[in-house]
Amino acid sequence: MDDLLSEFLTETNESLDVVDVELVKFEQEPNNAKILDNIFRLVHTIKGTCGFLGLPRLEALAHAAETLMGKFRDGAPVTQEAVSLILISIDRIKEILADLETAGGAEPEGSDDDLISELERLSLSARTGAEAEAEAEAAAGPDVTTGALVEQVLERPLRPGEVSLDDLERAFREAECEVELPVEAATNAPAAEAQEDAPPPLTVKAGAARKATAEPKGPEKAEKENKSGSSVSSQSIRVAVETLEHLMTMVSELVLTRNQLLEIVRRHEDSEFKVPLQRLSNVTAELQEGVMKTRMQPIGNAWQKLPRIVRDLSQELDKPIELEMVGAETELDRQVLELIKDPLTHMIRNSADHGLEMPSDRRAVGKPEKGTITLSAYHEGGHIIIEVKDDGRGIDVERVKSKVLERGLASEAELEKMTDQQIHKFIFHAGFSTATNVTSVSGRGVGMDVVRNNVELIGGSIDLRSTAGQGSSFIIKIPLTLAIVSALIVEAGGDRYAIPQLSVVELVRVQNNSEHRIERIKDTPVLRLRNKLLPLVHMSYLLGADETDVNSELESDTGFIVVMQVGNQTFGVVVDGVFHTEEIVVKPMSSMLRNLTMFSGNTILGDGAVIMIIDPNGVASAMASHASSVVAEGERKGVEEAIAAAIDGQSSVSMLLFRAGSSEPKAVPLSLVTRLEEFEVSKIEHSNGRDLVQYRGALMPLVYIEPGQTRRSEGTQPMLVFSDAGRSMGLVVDEIVDIVEDRMNIEVGSDRAGILGSAVIKEKATEVIDLGYYLPQAFEDWFMRKEMDIAALTKKVLLVDDSAFFRNMLTPVLKAAGYDVTACQSAQQAFELLENGDTFHAIVSDIEMPDINGFEFCEALRRDPRFRKLPVLALSAVVSPASIERGRQAGFDDYVAKFDRPGLIASLKDMFSGELGIAA
Template sequence: MDDLLADFLTETNEGLGALDVALLKLEKAPDDRPTLSEIFRSVHTIKGTCGFLGLSRLEKVAHAAENVLGRYRDGSLRVTPEGITLILSAIDALKVIVAALEATGSEPPGQDGALIAQLDAAWRGEPIGGAVPAAAPAAAPAEPEPFIDPFEVAVVPEAPAAEAPVPEPAPPPPAAAPAEPAVAAAPAGGGGPVAQTQTIRVSVDVLEDLMTLVSELVLTRNQLLQLVRARSDAGLTVPLQRLSHITSELQEGVMKTRMQPIGNAWQKLPRIVRDLANELNKKIELVMKGAETELDRQVLELIKDPLTHMVRNSGDHGLETPEQRRAAGKPELGRITLNAYHEGGHIIIEIGDDGRGLSVEKIKAKVLGQGLTTEAELAGMSEREVQHFIFRAGFSTAAAVTSVSGRGVGMDVVKTNVEKIGGTIELRSVEGKGTTFFIKIPLTLAIVSALIVEAGGERFAIPQIGVVELVRAGGGGSTIERIDQTPVMRLRDRLLPLVSLSRLLRLDEVPAPGEEDGGFVVVTQVGPNVFGIIVDKVFDTEEIVVKPVAPILRHVSMFSGNTILGDGSVIMILDPNGIARATGVGADGPAEDAARDSGFAGSRSTERTALLLFRAGDDTPKAVPLGLVSRLEDLPADSIEVSGGQPLVQYRGKLMPLVPMSGHWMPPAPGTRQAVLVFSDEQRAMGLMVDSILDVVEEQLAIEGAQDRPGFLGNAVICGKVTDVMDCAWWLRQAGDDWFKPTSTATSPGKRVLLVEDSAFFRHLLVPGLTAAGYEVTAVDTGAQALRLREQGAMFDVIVSDIEMPDLDGFGLARAVREGGLWQELPMIAMSSHAEPGHGQRCRNAGFTTDVGKSDREALLSALRDSLSIPAGF
C-alpha cells in the first residue's frame, strides 16, 4: 500500500468519524449553517480524492450523498430526520468500503445501487420511505482503526478562505473534483463557524519509542541520585539537580504527547444512542460533560469498550419506554449522562441514567436462585452489598437477554477491564430513580509515583495513588491488636483490618514474637473499602517506570507489574485491588456505612477535617482544608518572575500568579527554593507562597476567636497548638482573578444548613466559613442525595444549593422541594456563577427564596440571615 493511499485512509477515517457527530448535531439544529457547510466540504473532499485515486465505488456513494447535502446547503431541500438517517447510511457504506480498502489495498466488490437510488430520489425531492439499505450493521457500526494512529500537534491556524460554491452536478455519473486538509465538524453544543487546524502527523510508534527512551532516562536519573546520596559528593549535587529538573520536564512533555481528550472515546456514543433509541422505540438524550478531560492514550483505548457497553446497558435496560416513564410521572425523554473530571491523580468517569434503577428484590431472588449466598447471609447485607452482585460473572436481572444488552451481563468483564489498569468501579442506584456508575482510573500507566517499602527482606513498590496514609505501628504509634487471629488496628474510631505483606507472600511464615509491635501500616483504599498493609520499613517515594508482569507470574494477582530502582534492583509493584481480592479484607467506618446504605456520602462540619499545616510570616501555625489544595510545589527561585510588581511562575503551560502570605515579598536568593500551595479550579490556578510545610492532620475544626483579621476565619486548637485558620476566599481574591466578588457578616448559632454543591473545591471553601459563622453544616454533592436525606426524615433550617449540577440541577431540586413533603416551607438560597438577565426571576419561579453569586461568602451569610428571619409560609 503506497504512501498516498495510506494518507488518504488516515484522513478519510478521521473525516468519517467526525461526520457522525456533525450529522447528529445538524439533526438537532437543522438551521445550523456552519455545521452543514463543514459536512458538505468533508463529503466533497472525500469524493474528490476518490476520483483522483480512481476509487470509483467510493466516489459514486460519496457523490450521491454530496448531491443531497448540496440541496440542504442551498436551502432548496429541508433537513429532516429521515434525510439524516439516509446520509448516515451512506457514511456507513463508505466506512465498510474504506475498511476493506485498508485491509486489501483495493476496493471490495459490491453493489450500492439501492442506496444510491434512494439518495438520488431524495435529491429530486421525493419522499424518503422504506428501510434504508445498509452496508454495515444499523446499530453501533464498528469503525476501522486508522492505518496510522496519529498524534496531532496543533499549529496556530490561519483563517479559512471562503469556499466558492460548488456547482450541483447531476446525480450519476460523478464528476471528479480536486482534493481538499479535511475539516472536522464542530463539536456538539457549539453553533459558530469552525476554524481549520493545521497538524503534523506523528506515528504512534515514534511516540512509544520516545516514551521508552524517557523511561530509561528516568531510571538512569534515579540511579545517579542513588549514587550521589551514597557518596555525598557535593560537586555533583547542582548539575544532578539540573539533570533531574530537565528529566522531569522532558517526561512531562512526552507524557503530554500521549494525553488525549476522553471525548475521543465518546465520539461514537451519540450515534450509538441515536440508533439504539430508534431500534428500541425510546426517547433518549445523551448528555456529555468534561469531554476535554485528558488521559493517557493507552488508558483511553482500554476503556472504550467498557464505556460503550455501559451506555448501551443504560439505554436498553436502564431507561424505560415512553409509556412506562409517563406512568411513573417522568418525562418521556430519558437521559443518559456521561461526566469526566480529574480528582487526586485519577480520572473519575460517571455513567448515569434516570431510569428504573436496580431492583434489590430481583437481585436477591437471583442470588438465592443461583446459590451465590444463603438467605441468612443475604439478610445481613446492606443494600449496596446486594447491588454489587451485578458484578458477578454471568449475573443478570434481565428477564431475557436482548440483542442489545442485559443489565448485569458483562458487568464482570467491565469490572475486570477497569481493574486491569489499576481502576475501581462503584455504583449508586435507587429503584425508580436511576443508576450511576463511578469509574476511577489512573491518568497514565507508563510512569507513576510509588512508595518503596520492605517486607520479609524484600522491597516492593506501592502506587502512590492507592496510599491514603502511613501509620507507625508500636513505638508510641497505634497498636496492632488481634480479633480471632486477624490483625486489626484502631485508627480514629475505625477498626481497620490489616494484612501482613510478608505472610501474604510467604516471605516469613514464622514471625518472631512481638514482630508486629513495630513497623509501619500502609493504609490503602480499594473502592469503598479501606485496609492496612503491614510492612517492615518505608524508604521513600520514587517516580518508577512500570513494566508488565512476566507471564510466569501473571496468576499472582497481588502484583500489577515490576520496575527497576536506582540501584539496579528489580522489584515488584503491588496491586492493592489484587491484595484485597486475595485476602477478602476491607473496612468501612460506621458513619460511612450508614451514608452509603442511604445512598449519599455527605460531609458534616462536626466531623474531622483533613488539614494542611504550614508556617508563613510568623511562628504561629496556619491551617487550610487539605481538599482545597490541589498541589504542593517546591519552586526553584529562578523560575519566579515579576510582572507589574506581581510575582508569577510559568506553570503547566500557563502563567500562575503567586501571592505571598507574609505581606511583603522579596525575591528568593538564587539557588534557593520557594514552597507554594497551589489552588486550582478548572482553568484557574493561584499559588500561595509560604515558608514551610509542617504536617497533614485530621482534626475536628472548631473555629473561635476574632474574625476581623483579613485573610483568616479565626483560630482553632490543632495538635495542641493555637493555629490560624485561613479564609481561602480572601487569599484567592488577592490573585486578581475572577474567583470571587467583593461583598455583612451575620451569625446564627445552631442553625442547620444543607449545602448542595457538586464541586469539591467549593464545598471545601464554604463549609469552614459557614461553620465559623455558627452554622451546623451538612454538605452533599448532588440534588438526588439531598432528596434522599428528606426521605430519611432529616430536617434543616435552610437549604443552600448550586444551580449547575449533574443529573438533578438546582432548579429541579427546588421544584421537587416545593412539591410537598418535609422541606416544603424551608427557605432556599440559590448559588450560581452566572448572572444573566432574568436569572434571579428564574430562581424565584423554581422555588428559591433568593439567589447569590457563587462563592461570595459575605453575600451568602447576609442572605442566610435574611432568609432565616422569614417566617414559615413565606
C-alpha cells in the same frame, strides 16, 4: 498499498467519523446551515478524492448521498428517514474502506444500487417539495457543485491540526483540484476534536482551544478564523504513534538512570556532580512531562462515537434519549484512552437499555419523556474520574437479589444482611445481567464484569450509586497514565517491595503502648483507626511466609501499617519498614512470574536493585481469602463458621464471649450478633429514662445485662449490636473477651431471667444469655412486628429438638415471625401432644435426637393418615446432599440448616403460602 491511498484511508475514516457526529447533531437542529455545510463539504471531499483515486464504487455512493444532502441545503425538509439512510450509506462507505484497506487498494466487488436508488428516490421526492428555483439549481447540483464549492471552501476548509504538506493534499493541488486544503474554521472544533480515532497516525496539536460545543460564528468571523487557523495548522505535525511510544520508553529509561545517579550522589556528600545533576534532574522531569503531554488526548476522542450509538439505540429501543457530555476536553494518556473506549460504550448501552424506562413509564412517574444520560469527566488528584449517569429507574435491588440467589452467588441469609450498596455490586459479577429479555443491545450476560475487569486492568476502580426511581451512576476512576507511577517502597520479611501510591490512603505507625496498637479478635489482627476497625494482614503472610513467624513478628507489634483502599475495600498491610516514595517505571514480569497475582510488575530502583511491585488488587483478593475482615463481615462469617462447625462436629457453635456486669464470662451465639461496635461515651445520650445512641441515622436503645451494671465513664463503650428488620439494639458489655468454637452444652438451667443457663466454654463456667429476654427491653414489640402477619399468627408450629439451647434459641425466632410455637424435647413427647388432639399447622423437627431420630419421627408421621399432609420441616446441623436426600425420602417437606434462621422463616412461609388449604 501506496502512501497516497493509506493517507486517503486515514483521512476519510476521520472525516466519516465527523460526519457521523455531525449528522446526529443535524437531525436535531435541521435549520443549522453550518452543520449541514460541514457535512456536505466532508462528503464532497470524499467523493472528489475517490474520483481522483479511481474508486468508482465509493464515488457513486458518496455522490448519491451528497445529492440528497444538497437537497437539504436547498431547503428540503430534513426527515429522520433521510438521515438514517445517509447514516447507512456512511456505514457502507466505511465497510468498503475497511475492505479496501485489507485488500491493499482494490475496491471490493459488490453493488450499492440498493442504497443509491433509495437515496435517489428520496432526492427526487425532496425535490418535488422544494421551490421551483431551488429545484433548478438542485437539478444541476452534482455538476455544479465543483464550481460552487470553490467559493465555499474558503469559508470551510479542513480540520485544524493537520499538516499542510501531506501527500494527498499536495496531490490535489497538483491536480488542480478545487479543494484548498488545510485550514478549518473554529466552528468545526467539536468535530475536529473527535478526530484522531483508531488509525495509527496521531496528530499532535499545537494546543488549539477546543470546546465541547462551539458557538456558531458569523460568516465573517469564520473567515477570519480561517486566516489565523492556517498558521495554527502549520504549527502541528503528524507523528506516528510508534515514534511517541519509543520516545516514552526512552524517557522512562532516562528517569531510571537519573534516579540511579541521584542515589549515587546522595551517598557522596560534596560531590561536584551535585549541581549539574540537579539540573539534569529538572530537565528530565520536564522532558518526562513534555513527552507525557504528547501522549495526552482529550477524552472526547473516546466519546466521539457515542452520539451516533445513542441515536441508533434511541430508535431501536423506541426511547427518546439525550446524551449530555461534560468535560470532553479532559486529557488522559492515549493508552488509557484506548482501553477505556469499549467499557464506556458498553456502559452507555447499558444505561440506555436497562437504566432508562420507556417513555410511558417515565411519564407515569412524572419524569420528562426524554431520558438523559450524562457522561462527564474531570481530573481529581492523579486520577481521572468518568461518570456515566442516567435518570432512569435505578437498580432494582429485588431483581438483583433473586438473580444472585438463582446463580447461587450468595445465600438468602447473606443477602438479608447486605446493604443495598453491597447488593448493587453483584452486577459486576461474571455473567450477571438483570435484563429479563436478551435484546440485541444488552442482556447477553457479558457485561459489567467485563467493564470492571477492563477498568481494573489499568489500575482503576469502578463504583456504582443508584437510587431506585431516580437513576444510577457509574463512577470510573482511572490513573492518568500507566507508564510511570509513584510508589511507596516498603520492607517486609527482609525484602523491599513497591506499593503504588494510588492505592495507599495513609500510613500508621504502630507501637505497643501507643494509641495505635494491633488488637486481635480470635487470631485476626485488627487496628482501631478513628473509631473503625481495620482488618490487618502482615505483608510477609500475604507473600507466603510461615504463619507462626508472622505471628511472632506481629507480637512485637512495632512497624508500619500501610492503609490501602481498593475499590470499597479498605485494609491495613503491616510492613516492617517504610523507606520513601519513588517514581517507578512499571516493567512487565517475565511470563514465568505472570501467574503471581500479588505482583503487577517489577522495576529497577535508583540503587540498581530490582524490586517487585505489589498489585493492590491482588492483595485485596488475597485479603478476602487469607484474613477475614472481621467487623464488616463478622456476622456473615459467624454464620458461615457456625454452619461449617456444625457440619464438622455436630453442635459445636461459634460463641462470642464477653463480660458484663459481673466477672463471670457470658456468651451469646455469634450468629445472632449483627455487629460489634464501640461508641464514644460522650455520644451516649439519655432520654425518656433510657440510654440511647445515634446509630446509622436512627436512635438505638442500649440495654444492660444486669440492673446494676454501669457503663464506662470515659473513652469508648463496647457493645453488641443486634439488628432485625431495620431495628437495632445495643447490648452494653464491659469487654469482649473472645470468639470460641465449642460444643454448646447447657448443663445447668437457670431461673434467672435473661440467662438460658450455664455451659462450660473454654473450660470455664459461662452464662449463656437469652436474647429473647433482652430484645423486648429495647422495643417492647420486638417480637410483634412486620413479619407477623395475621395469617401467620394463627399458625401453630410444633418445634421438636432435644437440645434446650436450640429450643430456646429458635422459639423466640419463630415467635418473632408470628407463629404460635410449642416446643417439646423428643419425638415421643411430640406424639403425645399430637395424640392428645393438639393441632399443629406445621412441625419443625431436629434430626439428631436420641431414641427416635428425626427421620424415624417423620416416617412415623407419614404412616399416619392424619398427618400425611402435615408440613414437616427438618432442621439439622448436618447439611449434605445425602442427608437432604434421606430427609426427602423420610417425607420431610424441606430441609434447613440449624443456623439458617432466615432460611427457616422463609421455608415456613413458603409452606404456608403454598399449602394454606391443606394445613388449615
